[in-house]
Amino acid sequence: MKAKRNIQRFGLVALVFTLFSFEAVADVPVPDIPEAIKGEQCVEEIGFMRRNHMELLSHQRDDTLRKGIRTQKHSLKNCFTCHVVKGTDNQPVTVKDPRHFCRECHDYAAVQVDCFQCHTSVPGGAKTTGTRP
Amino acid sequence: MSNEQQTHSKNKTQDNTQDNNKIDNYRRKLLGGSAALAGAAALGPGVFFTSIARAKPDAEPASSEVRWGFLIDTNKCVDNCDKCVTACNDEFNLTGFGRPETDAQWIRTVTLRDKKTGHTTKLPLMCQHCAHPPCVDVCPTGASFKRPDGIVLVDKHTCIGCRYCMIACPYKARSFVHETIENQKEYGPRGKGTVESCTLCVHRVDKGEIPACAEACPEKAILFGNMNDANSDIARRMASTASTEIRGDLRLDLGVRYQGI
Numbered sequence A: 001m002k003a004k005r006n007i008q009r010f011g012l013v014a015l016v017f018t019l020f021s022f023e024a025v026a027d028v029p030v031p032d033i034p035e036a037i038k039g040e041q042c043v044e045e046i047g048f049m050r051r052n053h054m055e056l057l058s059h060q061r062d063d064t065l066r067k068g069i070r071t072q073k074h075s076l077k078n079c080f081t082c083h084v085v086k087g088t089d090n091q092p093v094t095v096k097d098p099r100h101f102c103r104e105c106h107d108y109a110a111v112q113v114d115c116f117q118c119h120t121s122v123p124g125g126a127k128t129t130g131t132r133p
Numbered sequence B: 001m002s003n004e005q006q007t008h009s010k011n012k013t014q015d016n017t018q019d020n021n022k023i024d025n026y027r028r029k030l031l032g033g034s035a036a037l038a039g040a041a042a043l044g045p046g047v048f049f050t051s052i053a054r055a056k057p058d059a060e061p062a063s064s065e066v067r068w069g070f071l072i073d074t075n076k077c078v079d080n081c082d083k084c085v086t087a088c089n090d091e092f093n094l095t096g097f098g099r100p101e102t103d104a105q106w107i108r109t110v111t112l113r114d115k116k117t118g119h120t121t122k123l124p125l126m127c128q129h130c131a132h133p134p135c136v137d138v139c140p141t142g143a144s145f146k147r148p149d150g151i152v153l154v155d156k157h158t159c160i161g162c163r164y165c166m167i168a169c170p171y172k173a174r175s176f177v178h179e180t181i182e183n184q185k186e187y188g189p190r191g192k193g194t195v196e197s198c199t200l201c202v203h204r205v206d207k208g209e210i211p212a213c214a215e216a217c218p219e220k221a222i223l224f225g226n227m228n229d230a231n232s233d234i235a236r237r238m239a240s241t242a243s244t245e246i247r248g249d250l251r252l253d254l255g256v257r258y259q260g261i
Helices: A002-027 A046-067 A076-082 A101-109 B002-012 B016-032 B034-039 B083-092 B134-138 B164-168 B212-216 B233-240
Strands: B042-044 B068-073 B107-113 B120-126 B144-146 B152-154 B222-226 B256-259
Touching: A046 A076, A076 A101, B068 B233, B083 B107, B083 B120, B083 B212, B134 B144, B134 B164, B212 B222, B222 B233
Parallel strands: B068 B256
Antiparallel strands: B068 B222, B107 B120, B144 B152
């Protein structure tokens, strides 16, 4: 009898804890990842991409630059072309904007991404302004 | 691809006629893909505008069978024209900061004056895409490298900005990026703290297009093509007319040759 009551009490406590912890999870801000504009599946399975996108990118970069293999599937350009975020002016936002696709997660995980020190972060790159003073 | 090359080299040892046929078959295969055909306009069976670069299929790596290069006719180069320079600056958004000593310069015009006769020659000078590039020799990180098709590039992912390559280059072809850059083109990443130079418009060449400077020259003084292909315009003109390398005494086997100097 006593054992049964103990189990019941434990069950109640567990239930309360579970409810509280669910509430706690709901409070944690999660990154709001921009959907792909094509509305399609990513180039690889989502879980795989979460873990391995950096490997794919660095593999692709060496293949493209050093060997001249120019397939687009795993390119950096493909990431922000599919997951483009447009601002109020209907222009794609650059990586300076926290809503940028790469920044959504990288800010959240506090992982610095160096790609855009050299690469453009918007589809099509900058407009031609090749005038020299 | 590699099998095809092997068969090709094996057949080299056999009699000439068969060898020629093999080469033709090989070329036909190269031209066969639809992507390849996009770059070469067919005039009739087996007749092509060979001056137009062949498009390489995206998934195929650059081939050492090809040697991309320029043949520049200085006699056609007009005074007070800098359309090639402007085209290059536009292509890669090479904006200056009002500091000519350090601003990026991938191509520049040089005027040579014969002291005795006073005769001047103007020519465009860019990375000479050496077969034995001193910049690659001195690079401590392996960032300077030569593609199999002869294009010399900087891998900015590994460049540490030491600038040894700039010192080693006999043509002063390389620039260092001193400022933060935000107006990069999609195909032309550029960043502070790395060295850069003419890429022979590798992004265009891989698509079967010709480099921006060659396209922009109103006098068609810059001829682009595959130096290894005996039937290309560039190889035929090199065979028929005298051309020379700048500082040929260094024996770097340049990818850029000049006529009229």
